[in-house]
Amino acid sequence: MAARAVxxxxxxxxxxxxxxxxxLLVKKLAMQLLDLDxxxxxxxxxxxSRFRDHPQAPIIESLPGMGPILGAQFxxxxxxxxxxxxxxxxxxxxxxxxxxxxxxxxxxxxNTTSPSVTTDHCDRSST
Numbered sequence: 851m852a853a854r855a856v857x858x859x860x861x862x863x864x865x866x867x868x869x870x871x872x873x874l875l876v877k878k879l880a881m882q883l884l885d886l887d888x889x890x891x892x893x894x895x896x897x898x899s900r901f902r903d904h905p906q907a908p909i910i911e912s913l914p915g916m917g918p919i920l921g922a923q924f925x926x927x928x929x930x931x932x933x934x935x936x937x938x939x940x941x942x943x944x945x946x947x948x949x950x951x952x953x954x955x956x957x958x959x960x961n962t963t964s965p966s967v968t969t970d971h972c973d974r975s976s977t
Contacts, residue, residue, distance in 0.1 A: 852880035852887075897922050908934060915944065 859873045859880075898918040903906055910921040910932065924946075928935035936942040943949045 852883040891918045894919065901925065904930070916946075 856877050859877050862869075901918045901922040904910075904925060906925075907918075907921060909925060910916050912919065917926065924932065931971065932942070936945065940949070
């Protein structure tokens, strides 16, 4: 979209007052967006590469919904030692919301919460 805006701005033939200034501003903003997009892609590639260097990356990526970026966040949350961070696989599954979690209190028992689409611990949107 930004590349198209630059192209259209350069091809315009009708001029209105202030149009030249506006076109230059739009072109400048479009170029900044393209630069940011490249920077984001470069950062994603770097994170993916560094994550995949971790010995447990294949295991982490095999979990449903865990890609390289979320997997890297998971490694950070567990100090790079995900197997040591949880007493057993059930705790890990509970942490990532892959299984229902008991929410019992007082005399009421048997209440479980179904896994949510995202988790508080592994939610990419919260960063």
